[in-house]
Amino acid sequence: MTACVRPDCVGSYGPEGYCDECGRRAPVGNAGYVGLPPGGGAPVSDGSSASAGSTPSAAMTRGTASSSGRTGTRGTGRGRLGGGLLDVPRMPRRDPTTAVLADPxxxxxxxxxxxxxxxxxxxxxxxxxxxxxxxxxxxxxxxxRPALDPGTAVAGRYEVLGTLAYGGLGWIYLARDRNVGDEVSDRWVVLKGLIDSGDADATAAAITERRFLVEVDHPAIVKIYDFVSHPDPRSGDRVGYIVMEYVGGRSLRDIYLDQPVVGGARQPLPLPHVIAYGLEVLPALGYLHERGLLYCDFKPDNVLHADDRITLVDLGAVRRIDDDVSAVWGTTGYQAPEVATVGPSASSDLYTVARSMAVLSFDFRGFSTAYLDKLPGPETVPLLEREESYYRLLRRATHPDPARRFGSAAEMTEQLLGVLRQVLASDGVPRPNVSAQFTGERRAFGTRAGQVDADATAHQTRPGAASVVAGLPIPQVDPADPAAALLATVQTADPDVLAEALSTLGSTGVEARLAVVRARLVSGDVATARTELAAIERVGDDWRLDWYDGLVALAEERFGDARQAFDRVYDALPGELAPQLALAATAELVGDGETARRLYERVWRTDHAYVSAAFGLARILAGADDRAAAVAVLDTVPESSSHSVPAQIAAVRARLGAEPTRLAESELLDVSTRVERLGLGVERRAWLTVETLRAALDWVRAGNGGAGRVLSHTLSERELRFGLERAFRVLSKVAADQETRIGLVDQANSVRPRTWF
Structure with a gap:
């Protein structure tokens, strides 16, 4: 790339002809400038006005602020969309001189x-x-009619080039800032005025914008530079205009409308791209919420994608959270149902984001009529059936009860990012992440197939409920809880001692009481854990209490209650893997293999730290006689994992689990290779040798034959019996007591082939 020619600028010109540092366009003829073709590029939406279809609501009530996880000042570098997890195609910036409308x-x-x-x-x-x-x-x-003609100098500074677009609150003009520019490039700005200066609501909205929009400074929100006035050419009255940055790009709505129509239905945008857009928009809304502002009218029309940056435009509907006077603007199909009666809030802003994502991600016919205030179900939308976590996220964000939605933009962002990881992991590449809500697995459960001992018959059994309870993750302690610091220092597992210590120190909040419930479960005192959990006051929908309800029910083998509790947690936290792992284990325990398989698979493909999911998925597949798939899953347990060797042992057993008549010689040879390369001790290797040679012997006795060798033994009954005999004699030498030793020698003698010696 060619270096920028502007003095003191360290940037360089990109393929669209703009500097990646100062943002100025390269001069004509510069070697690094690759110009757009005349009329090329994409249409430009307005910089900041209410878009087409926006309508005011009569509600004038106060909302509630929420926090966002990201704030900051504007910058030129935005990074890739989607948190660096995927590549969203860059959208070329349009040359502003080609963007004006010929006939507005x-x-x-x-x-x-x-x-x-x-x-x-x-x-x-x-x-x-x-x-x-x-x-x-x-x-x-x-x-x-547009009030400003080309060539008009607004406030003696902004020279109008033409009209860009129009929205619900005003015409949008492109202008050149005469006071900012040099011989290299011009600074283009956007002016917004009223469509009809006699519209009282529109006038009030414009006046409101003057008060606070210049203070808004976020990289994903259009920047307001100035407020100016200019005489109306018809009435002579002075009309106000907002001056904002020019964002050359395409709206998400236009990008969606460019999608091909197949079979009468427009194809949606790729789901990862839609989620990536949501992940950029939510922090911008959170930024507004933190400053006591509500956006109110979010929709795909109001987001521009240019280069690898998205910008939230159309600030005409922005209002203060405590504003109970001015009109509320919104768009049918996107606006939350309660806005018409109780007014907007941070929750209703998040609602509009979810509705917009739904419109972009599937064929959402009737979203402003039949599905005005609800979502279609998975039974009618294949995407929602396939991407269950995404469906649950949309369902929570658009819940009819605002109190049941996400509490903040930051919370929704966190869960949406988790959903994106699950969606992307379908390509076979895990997308792990450290959860802020749950610990990891406390211990892997259901790994019996990876253990080597004399009881080979129990290797493919389901895990016990108690082992699942002991292994499942637990909620992280809320750092804002008064007892958080104390719980980090208490080093006792005795529930009575813990309860007394917390009570003595005055820690009786939710986290302190949950710590005692957790200790009771660990100690096996499930009845007392249930009693103490029931005594905790429930304020709102606290998913932590639902989680412990599930653990207690699971420990008491009340599987239906456990499933309902874990399902509520999944609804609340669709981006988390822990509730899906709990649901998978519970489904397996009640014999719902299909649900267990689906959930185990999603957890494992997303994060290989959940080893229980790998063993569970392999167990389900092997039980369905899909041995090859079970082995393939176990082979994905990383060699760096402490469960790598158990996974290989389980893979051996998955191969050998078939009836002798259905075993293939290639499977026996694969088992032999796996056993030989495992670095097992003498006793464990001997037991696994016994299992392998017994399966091979049964295969031969079923009338099969082959030229291969299994653990150095030819596939003949005589050789395999000799191998079994030797394995039993090795085991007898390391037996722990005489009785066991004698039994093993007897087994060696019983399998020995008949000879003259």
Missing amino acids: QVPESRRYCATCGRPVGRSRDGRPGLVEGFCTNDRTPYSF
Whole structure:
């Protein structure tokens, strides 16, 4: 790339012809500039106004602020969309000089009287509607012509080039800032004015914008530079204009509309791309919420994608959280149902993000009619059936009860990122992450198939409920809880001692009491754990209490209750793997193999730290006689894992688990190779040798034959019996007591082939 020619700039020109540091365009003829073709690129949406379809609501109530996990100042570098987990195609920035409309018009369908709300300027008797005139109902004058002509100098500074677009609150103009520019490039800005200066709601919204929008400074939100006024050419009244940065790119709506139509249905955007957009938008909304602001009218039209950056535009509907006077703007199909009666809130902002993601990710027909305030189910949308976690995230974010939605943009972002990891892991590459909500597995459960001993018959059995309870992750201690610091220092597992210590020190909050419940479960005192858990006051939907409800029910083998409790946690935390692991184990315990398989598979493909999921998935597959798939799963347990060798032992048993008549010679040879390369001790190797040679002997006795060798023995009954005899004699030498030793010698003698010696 070619270095920027601007003095003191260390950037360089990208393929679109703009500097990656100062953002200025390369001068014509510069070697590093690759210009866009005339008229090429993508249409430009408005910089900041209410978009088409936005309507005001009568509700004027106070919302609640929430926090976001990301704040900061503007910068030129944004990084890749999707947190670096995927590559979203870059969207070229459009040359602003090619973006103006040749014939700017307001569609007749959007022409209404500002006073009475009745249609105006409509066609009649084959004649087009007037763009200027008077309402026939109340004689209010109207005009839908752009007020600024090309060449007009607004406030003596901003030279209008033309009209870019129009929205629910105003015309959008492209202008050149005469006061900022040099011989290298111009600074292009966007001006927003009112469609009709007689619209009281629109005027009030513009006045409100003057108060606080210049203070908004976030890399994913369009920047407001200035507020200026200019005489209206028709009335002479001074009209206000907002001056904001020019964002050359395409709206998410336009990107979606570019998708091909197949079988009468428009193809959605790839789900990972949709989630990546959501992950960029949510911190921007969280930034507004932290500053006591609500966006109110989020939708795909209001997000521009340019280069590898998305920008939230159309700030015309932004209002203060405590504003109970001005009109609330929103768009049918996106706006939360409670806004019309109780007003907007941070929760209703998050609702609009989820609805927008739904519109972009599947064929959401009827989203503004039949599904105005609900989602279609997985039974009608294959994507929602396939991506269960994504469906649950949308379902929580759009819950009819605002209190049941995500509590903040940061919380929704965290769960959405977890969902993205699950979606991307379907390509076979794990996307692990350290959870902020759960510990890892305390110990792997269901790994019996990886143990080597005399009881080979128990190797493929399901794990016991107690072992699942002991192995499942547990919720992380809330660092904001008063007892958090104390719990980090208490070093006792005795529940009575722990309860007394916490009580003495005055720690009686939820985390302290859950610590005691946890200690009771570990000690096996499940009845007392249940009693103490029931005594904790439940405020709202605390998923931690649901989690412990599930653990207690599982320990008492009340599998139906456990399943319901873990399902509630999954609903609350769709991006977490722990509740899915718990649901998988519970489903397996009640014999629901299909659900267990699906959940085990999702957990394991996403994060290989959950070894219990690998063994569980292999167990389900082997039980369904899909031995090859079971072995393939166990082979993905990393060699660095402490369960690598047990996984290989389990793979051996998965191969040998078939009926002798269904075993293939290649499977026996594979088992032989696996056993030989395992670095097992004498006793464990001998027991695994016994299992392998017995299976080979049964295979031969079933009438099969082959030229291969299994553990150095030819596939003949005589050789295999000699091998078994030797293995039993090795075991007898390391037996722990005389009785066991005698039994093993007897087994050696019983398998020995008949000879003359």
